[in-house]
Structure formats: C-alpha cells, structure tokens
Amino acid sequence: MEHSGTSASISRRVRNFMLLAALNGTIIGLVGVAAPLFALSLDASTFEIGMVTGVLPLGIGIMSIPIGMAIDRFGGRRVFAFGSALGGIAFLLVSRAASPGWLIAATVLASPAVPMHFLSIQSDFFHYLNTTSKRKAGWIRATQMGGAVAFGPLLASVLIGFLDYSTLYVLVALSFVLMLPLGAKVLTGHRDAFAWRSSSHGKPVLEQLKALFGHREIAETSLIAFATFGASSFYGAFILIIAIERFDLSEAAAAPLILGQGVSYIAALLFLGGALETLGRHVYYRAAYAVAVLGLVLLGFAERLPALWIGAVLLGLGLGMVAVANVVRQAAVSDLLGRGNVAGAGNPPAALGAWAGAFVGGALGGWIGLQNVFLVFIGSFAVLFWFELPRPTRDKVRASLAGLAVSVPLARRLGVPAEGVERRVSE
Structure with a gap:
C-alpha cells in the first residue's frame, strides 16, 4: 500500500510537471503566431x-x-513566482501597445518571463530524474514542444478569429498569473549544490561560467546541442522551400513536413527514453546519430516525396533520441553544479546552433544548393559518432588509416598498383 501511494504521488507530480511545461510551451507557440500579426496590424515595417x-x-x-x-x-519556486509576476505585467503592457516601438519594448520586457518558468520547472525535474527512472527524461521537453509547435499555434488561430490582439495578450498575461499557484504546488524551492556554489560564490561571473562550461559533461552536451539544433533549425527554415521548389508542392502540401519531423521528435522524447537504460549511453548515442545520419542522407539525395518524408521522420527520431541522452547527462551532474546552472547552460549553445544552422546553412545553400546542405551536416554527426566509439576501436581505425596513408604513396613511388596495397592493408 505504501509503495502504491508513493507511485501515485510520483505520477501526480510528473503530470503536474508536464502540465506546467505544456502551458509554458503553449504560450511560446501562441505568442509566436500572434506577435507578427499584431505588429502588422500596427503598420510595422x-x-x-x-x-x-x-x-x-x-x-x-x-x-x-x-x-x-x-x-x-533563490530557489526555483521564487524565480517561477517572479516570472509569473513579470509575465503578467509585461504582457499586459504588450496588450496596450499602440505603436511598433511600444510593442518591441514591451516584448523585450516580457522575454525573460518564459525562461524563468521553464528553467525553474526543468531544474526541479533534474532532481526527479536523479531519484527515479530515466525513462521519462524527455517528457518535459516533449510537452513543452507539443505546446509550442502544435497546441499554441492552433489555439492562436482559433482565438484570432474571435478576439482582437489586445485581448489575446491580456489572456497571455492572465495565464502567467494563473500558473503561479500550480508552480508553488509543484516546485520545491530548494537551493542546490551548496558546496559548488560556496566555492564559486563571490567570484567574477566569467570565472563561474568557465567552471560551469569547463565541466566535461556540460561541455560535451553543449557541443552536441549546437550540432543537433543546427541541423533541426536548417530543416525548419528551408524544408518548405525545398519541397516547393524542388518537388513542386503547394504550400499547403509542403507544410505537413514540418509537423511530421516535429511529431517524430516528440515521439522519441516520450517513448525512447527506456532504450537509453537498456542500451547504455554510448550505444544509445551511436544509434541516435546513425538514425539522424540516415535521415540526412535521404533528405539530401531524395528525388521523390516518400524519401523526403522518411528522411524527415528519421531526422526527428534521431534528434529526439539525442535530446533524451543529453537531458539524462545534464541531470546527473546537476546536483554537483547546481540544477539551475545546468538548466540554464543548455539554452545558449542550442540557440547559437539554431542561428548557425539557419544563417550559415542558408548562405551555404546559395552556393551548393539547399538540399545538398543536409549532406554537409552529416560531417558533424560523424564526428560525434566517432567520439562515442570505444577507445580501442578508435585506435584500431587510426592505425589502419595511418598505415594506408604511408603505404599507398610508397607503393606508387615503387611502381606497385595502389589498389593491391589498399587491399592488403585492409586485410
């Protein structure tokens, strides 16, 4: 009876975590649709x-x-409460915007409220992961993304038909205030990692950041996030253009490609966390990279629409698997480095990778063709795959390549056919 009561309590807490994350994501998705339309209604450039x-x-x-x-x-509960108050006030100011400048300034004021909510949720969820199964590692990210890419835009499209933009933003402001009681109920408010914080307390911020990003787990997951968000961002920015120009699809027929990749990503977050415990970290990462690379190959070489669709789904699955593994690794060091610090450290590399994927990928696409850029991303995943191989395997491959690099030029100098040398080296 005691065990079943504990399990019910854990399940209820997970549901509350997911509800908070879904509401947070819904706000992001709703504002993402409403903001440009509100600006357009104010005659913005x-x-x-x-x-x-x-x-x-x-x-x-x-x-x-x-x-x-x-x-x-200060603890996640206090930061969450401050984010609720800031979001309520700032988005109320957004609703009163009478000019594009006012709208921009008020949105700048409101922008910290969203990460205050989500990072408070994620920092507490790290503690949950460290005390229970890792199978639910991707659930918070999945519910937030579901709100951001599906429910939020859908809700916005419905509400815009009935409400003006000012009223819509009043509802956003109210949602921040109404989330406060649920946040106070779910979040612990504990301050974490006293030993690490006491050793860095009072030091310059740059030294604290160096200590945080100098930790191997944070450094590696940051590089992985940079690479994966780069590929995902390029896909989101240009897949519609590729589908319309290369495959002669209409905008309506091309749009589901965005949803398909997003749904497969969310499915991996929700359902493939258990495979991490079964396979182990290194094998799981290699499987994730292999799935993502297969998706990139199909996207890069696709000449028919089914291949493009399969590539989109595989890319989403691979990137979702990577996200699950990253969350588990970050959670494992969050008690040492501080759960809030670790939660906050994941976003800048992801944001920078997303920017690089869209900007650099777009520039490269103008030179080699947009569809071929998918093949360029294979290189970054190949490097990540290499470092997940066991060290003896890497040493063996390096030795074989070194032997080939020496033997082939020597054979050519002696007049021996290089093909025969390559065959003997491989044997």
Missing part, C-alpha cells in the same frame, strides 16, 4: 516585425544562464 518575432527566442538564449544562477541562489 518588415524589420520591426522581425524584431518583434525574434525578441522572445533571443531573450531565452541570452537570459538562460543568469536565470539559472538565480534559481540556484
């Missing part, structure tokens, strides 16, 4: 529309680390 649209993700990337430090200093 294209530059001003871009500013309004980009302020929220930029704020999430820039503010994540300071917010993470605040969580470790």
